[in-house]
Amino acid sequence: MSERWPHGLVYAVVCRWGGVVVALGAMCGVAGAAAGGEPGSVADFPPVEALPASSELPDPLVMFGTGEAVRTAEAWYRKRRPQIVALVQHYMYGYLPEAPAVSAEVRRVDAAFLSGRATLREVTLSFGPPGTPPVDLLVIVPNGRQAAAPVFLGINFCGNHTVVDDPHVALPRSWVPERCRGAVENRATDEGRGAQAEAWCVDELIARGYALATFYCGDIDPDRPDFTDGVHPHFLRPGQTEPGPHDWGTIAAWAWGLHRAVDYLITCDDLDRRRICVVGHSRLGKTALLAGALDERIALVVPHQSGTGGMALSRGNQQETVARINTSFPHWFNDVFCQFNGCEELLPIDQHLLVCLVAPRPLLDTEGDQDLWANYEQALAALRGADAVYKLLGRRGLVASGVVRDDEPFTAENCGDIVQYRRDAPHVLNRDYWRRILDFADFQLGAPASAP
Ligand code: GTR
Numbered sequence: 001m002s003e004r005w006p007h008g009l010v011y012a013v014v015c016r017w018g019g020v021v022v023a024l025g026a027m028c029g030v031a032g033a034a035a036g037g038e039p040g041s042v043a044d045f046p047p048v049e050a051l052p053a054s055s056e057l058p059d060p061l062v063m064f065g066t067g068e069a070v071r072t073a074e075a076w077y078r079k080r081r082p083q084i085v086a087l088v089q090h091y092m093y094g095y096l097p098e099a100p101a102v103s104a105e106v107r108r109v110d111a112a113f114l115s116g117r118a119t120l121r122e123v124t125l126s127f128g129p130p131g132t133p134p135v136d137l138l139v140i141v142p143n144g145r146q147a148a149a150p151v152f153l154g155i156n157f158c159g160n161h162t163v164v165d166d167p168h169v170a171l172p173r174s175w176v177p178e179r180c181r182g183a184v185e186n187r188a189t190d191e192g193r194g195a196q197a198e199a200w201c202v203d204e205l206i207a208r209g210y211a212l213a214t215f216y217c218g219d220i221d222p223d224r225p226d227f228t229d230g231v232h233p234h235f236l237r238p239g240q241t242e243p244g245p246h247d248w249g250t251i252a253a254w255a256w257g258l259h260r261a262v263d264y265l266i267t268c269d270d271l272d273r274r275r276i277c278v279v280g281h282s283r284l285g286k287t288a289l290l291a292g293a294l295d296e297r298i299a300l301v302v303p304h305q306s307g308t309g310g311m312a313l314s315r316g317n318q319q320e321t322v323a324r325i326n327t328s329f330p331h332w333f334n335d336v337f338c339q340f341n342g343c344e345e346l347l348p349i350d351q352h353l354l355v356c357l358v359a360p361r362p363l364l365d366t367e368g369d370q371d372l373w374a375n376y377e378q379a380l381a382a383l384r385g386a387d388a389v390y391k392l393l394g395r396r397g398l399v400a401s402g403v404v405r406d407d408e409p410f411t412a413e414n415c416g417d418i419v420q421y422r423r424d425a426p427h428v429l430n431r432d433y434w435r436r437i438l439d440f441a442d443f444q445l446g447a448p449a450s451a452p
Contacts, residue, residue: 042095042246043086048339051346055315057385060084060356061392064348073393084357085294087349092309093290094248094334096256097235100127102263108168111143118142118206122160122170125264132234135219136160136170137261140202141211141270147449148268150275150441151211153261153298155254155284156200158183158192159216164202165194175222175229199281201434208438209448211271213261217284220257221250225331231257245335251309252334254284255291262297275299275445279437281429282374283332286310293357300444301363302437304429309333311365311379313351314344319375351378352385355418359386360393362417362444366433368425376422383418390417410443417444 045064061070063080064087070080089095105124113120118140125135138160141149156163158180159172171188182192205212217223221230227242231253236243243249248256258278266273277300280288285306292301303310308320309332323341326333340347355363365383367376383398390397396416403420404410410419421436442448 043090045087045090045348048091048336048346051348053343053345055345057313057315057350057352058348060353060386060389070392076389076392081357084349084353088290088293088354088357089248089252090246090336091340091347091349092333092337093252093255094243095246096248096252096259096294099259099263102127102260104264104267107170110166110168113140113164113166114203114206116143118202119270120164120166120169123264125260127260128231129234132231133174133219133229135215135257135260136172137213137215137264138163138169139211139213139265139268139271140164140206142206142209142448142451144451145209145449146451148270148272149209149211150277150445150448151213151265151271152205152277152279152302152437152441153213153258153265154279154281155217155220155258155287156196156214157217157281157284158196159188159218160214161188161190161193162196163200163212163214165197167193169193172216172218174216174218175224176216176218177223198431199429201431204431204434205438208442209450210438210441213265213271215257215261217254217257217287221253223250223283223331225329227331243334247334249333249337250329250331251283251287251290254287255294258287258291259295262295266297273297275441277302277441277445279304281305282307282427283309283329286332289351289354289358292361292363293354296361299361300441301358301361302366302440303363304366304433304437305368305371305374305427306365306379307374309351310374311351311355311382312375313378313382313385314340314347315350317344317375317378319373319378350382350385352382355382355386356389358418359389359397360395360417362440364437364440365418365420366437367420367422368427369422370424370426374427376420380420383420386418410440415440415443 103126108122110120120140123137161169175186176183176188181195182189278288278292278298279302281304285303286309289303292298308325326338365379387397399416406423
């Protein structure tokens with residue numbers, strides 16, 4: 001596991017119970033910093049029309065612009081990694097704003113959740129300029145363990161009340177998609193309680209000694225193509241009425257929201273801050289990958305069936321192309337990314353570089369045979385493209401075929417730091433996947449302490 005921390009990390013305080021607002025302090029992460037610039041500044045990279053075309057993947061160990069080779073771990077961390085951090089924001093996801101101070105209010109604690117096997121708490125995280133909407137974080141921690149629990153952090157699609165079947169979990173305050181069960185005129189209702197419980201399998205995580213932390217994506221930014229709600233209007237620069245071409249899209253905002261949740265999780269005594277794992281499905285898998293790539297406090301990354309803009313390479317992608325995703329979901333990425341529609345070969349990045357940013361930390365790419373749209377072949381190619389960076393950093397990277405299937409256990413022979421796990425399944429997150437995700441976390445980070 002990585003021992004490196006974002007520069008300038010300042011945090012204090014531990015979690016407190018019972019409605020006490022706790023200021024978590026300012027976090028200065030790597031995410032907002034352009035190469036060599038101040039956090040939040042736009043890097044000095046060429047316009048898209050001036051970029052050289054190449055059908056080959058950009059070499060992670062060659063500097064963009066100068067062509068200089070990166071031969072040492074020191075050069076990776078000092079030069080190439082920060083350059084890639086800037087490139088992926090500049091040309092694709094948009095720049096994440098500097099990390100704000102976050103305060104946490106524990107609104108409700110149920111120490112007898114799951115028949116006493118877990119403690120559920122609802123925490124409201126507040127941050128940013130006045131008026132920025134808060135995030136309601138649901139945290140469920142196993143009871144009776146001898147050590148702080150490792151935690152899976154992931155965003156949910158329809159509200160915290162859909163994750164568990166519980167009559168008290170607060171409904172989202174913001175807009176929800178009509179496709180969410182129980183949504184009436186884009187508002188959540190009690191009808192949706194527990195609707196996504198099979199996707200989260202909280203009982204499974206708790207039984208295995210893992211905690212879960214989750215929040216609704218719409219708390220950060222409702223998933224619709226406008227920037228008038230969520231966090232975006234609160235982070236405009238003077239004179240702006242909407243995000244500029246290099247500013248953050250929705251996926252970057254969601255990833256930044258995950259970072260705010262991490263700000264809180266690392267202060268919790270009952271959670272193991274060295275074992276924070278990030279997970280997400282589909283568009284939220286793209287988000288998990290970006291969040292893990294940009295925040296070294298995250299120990300393990302699971303982009304589940306994340307597809308284009310996630311694990312699947314853009315170059316040569318015959319399924320969801322860059323043009324297609326930018327047309328269907330114009331708010332997910334920044335405006336500059338649209339200039340690569342139909343000309344992916346101009347991209348100075350590709351998705352393997354996101355995996356390189358995760359290095360040396362472990363990453364599990366979970367895919368389904370029936371989920372051709374997500375394109376597991378292109379995801380496997382991204383893992384292959386990142387292997388050299390893991391090796392440079394003294395890790396095993398990808399071993400053997402790079403693929404583990406079905407119920408095959410993860411072993412030193414078939415599983416390095418990065419691996420694709422695949423089973424015969426469609427586009428879904430369910431218990432079968434969770435069992436293997438937890439197996440991978442046990443294998444990479446050590447199994448959680450058992451109950452006494
Ligand atoms: C699809 C989109 C995919 C994936 C998916 C999802 O429509 O084309 O990239 O993100 O949505 O999030 O469910």
